[in-house]
Amino acid sequence: MSDLSAADEGYTEEKALQLMHDALESGTNRFEWKARKSDGQVFWSEVILHSTMIGNAGKIIASVRDITRRKMVEEELKKNEEWLLKERQFTRLLLDTTPAFIVAVDLSGKILMMNRAFLDFTGYSMDELAGADYLAHIVPAEDREQLSGVF
Numbered sequence: 378m379s380d381l382s383a384a385d386e387g388y389t390e391e392k393a394l395q396l397m398h399d400a401l402e403s404g405t406n407r408f409e410w411k412a413r414k415s416d417g418q419v420f421w422s423e424v425i426l427h428s429t430m431i432g433n434a435g436k437i438i439a440s441v442r443d444i445t446r447r448k449m450v451e452e453e454l455k456k457n458e459e460w461l462l463k464e465r466q467f468t469r470l471l472l473d474t475t476p477a478f479i480v481a482v483d484l485s486g487k488i489l490m491m492n493r494a495f496l497d498f499t500g501y502s503m504d505e506l507a508g509a510d511y512l513a514h515i516v517p518a519e520d521r522e523q524l525s526g527v528f
Contacts, residue, residue: 383411383419397437400426409444421448482511486527 382388388411400406406426413419425440472479473493481489488506496503499515506514512521 381412383413386411386419388412396424397426400437401428401435404428409448410441412441420445480511480515486511488514 382390382393384390393410396406396408404427406424408424410422410424411419412422421444423442423444427438427440429436429438475492476494477492478495478498479492480495481491483489488509488511491501491503491506496506501514512524516524
């Protein structure tokens, strides 16, 4: 079994035996495992173990599927999510440090977000204005009719 696993990466025979024992106890066990091909190449696999009785002996039926491509996609998604989070934080930093007033509204005129300068000037909090009607809450009454065609 050790020549089928990436033991040098922590996927040891002892660990495999414990997972098989768990399957015998609970009836099934599903996990991801780094396996090794006959040429030594390591790949990710999804293993599903089912315990069953054959005759009077408990046996384990194993289903093994190569999930290397899925793991690569998951890793790429994780990197993209980390990059997007950094970009979002950077954008938020820019918005909150500029002295200009910035307000984002949707097509119906509902406030989506405001920057720190705008909130500080108006005295509102983000919670008070998020989702509120921009014209009704921000624009003076005498100017609303003129701007109402925008939304």
